[in-house]
Amino acid sequence: MLRRSLLLAVIVFGSLSPALAQGEPTLAALIVDGQNNHRNWPNTTRMMKKYLEDTGLFRVDVATTAPRGTDPAFRPDFSKYQVVVSNYNGAPWPEETQQNFVKYVQNGGGLVVVHAANNAFGDWAEYNQMIGLGGWGGRNERSGPYVYLDAEGKLVRDESKGSGGHHGPQHPFAIIVRDGEHPVTKGMPREWLHVQDELYDLLRGPGENMQILATAYADKAKGGSGRHEPMIFTIEYGKGRVFHTPMGHGDDSQECVGFITTLVRGAEWAATGKVALPIPDDFPTADKTSQRPFGK
Numbered sequence: 001m002l003r004r005s006l007l008l009a010v011i012v013f014g015s016l017s018p019a020l021a022q023g024e025p026t027l028a029a030l031i032v033d034g035q036n037n038h039r040n041w042p043n044t045t046r047m048m049k050k051y052l053e054d055t056g057l058f059r060v061d062v063a064t065t066a067p068r069g070t071d072p073a074f075r076p077d078f079s080k081y082q083v084v085v086s087n088y089n090g091a092p093w094p095e096e097t098q099q100n101f102v103k104y105v106q107n108g109g110g111l112v113v114v115h116a117a118n119n120a121f122g123d124w125a126e127y128n129q130m131i132g133l134g135g136w137g138g139r140n141e142r143s144g145p146y147v148y149l150d151a152e153g154k155l156v157r158d159e160s161k162g163s164g165g166h167h168g169p170q171h172p173f174a175i176i177v178r179d180g181e182h183p184v185t186k187g188m189p190r191e192w193l194h195v196q197d198e199l200y201d202l203l204r205g206p207g208e209n210m211q212i213l214a215t216a217y218a219d220k221a222k223g224g225s226g227r228h229e230p231m232i233f234t235i236e237y238g239k240g241r242v243f244h245t246p247m248g249h250g251d252d253s254q255e256c257v258g259f260i261t262t263l264v265r266g267a268e269w270a271a272t273g274k275v276a277l278p279i280p281d282d283f284p285t286a287d288k289t290s291q292r293p294f295g296k
């Protein structure tokens, strides 16, 4: 009898809890932005915020720095979030914010790195450990090897000298899933066509504790490196999970259903280690891109 009333209490209180009754978002995400050599960053923040919110899974805050220089007032409380999405490529954060950020990821916080966020903080060792690979920002052989896959799909860590980060003219390109068993890529077609984007190549960095889930061939005929470059990858940093995609240069690139799906599943994985969000019906195929006009 006691057991039954306990069970009843659980059911009643459970059903009254807003999270369960109304399907309210269960994960807290923070987008950081404010400085970026990509002037469309306010658009891409808006887009990514909506993509995350539209899943019903995420409640999303945005923390924006001052437009120039180190912003002493930029002190988000990262510990309130399960995942931080970086759309930031600018001046160093205040020392204390950097330390709090490292602590946050080390203690199990999730991080999602999108496109030019991997250009940021070339001199910040811990950040470069977290993101695995980066480009520009003074990166060179001292930052770590070039990491890519060869024609046989074998991982190459190339220590040769040279600057990190390059891309040819924008074009649509094929994403090749290399690990279809990871929660983020599970169920994706083995090959899908990404909407016009910058194909980042020659990224370099420590590349430690890193798993490459998908690559794109940076064709020399399209101004690329001639290598299979990491396009969807993960890094373990302390107890934290980091999800990294160099895709997402333009508003149009971020309208790609492949990008959207990769972003929201990557964020869910970074936050929880699992993925329940589905691959949508309008996902791109090997020969056809798929774009959802965002509307301004």
Ligand code: ZN
Pocket (backbone or CB within 6 Å): 038, 115, 116, 198, 249, 250
């Ligand atoms: Zn770009």
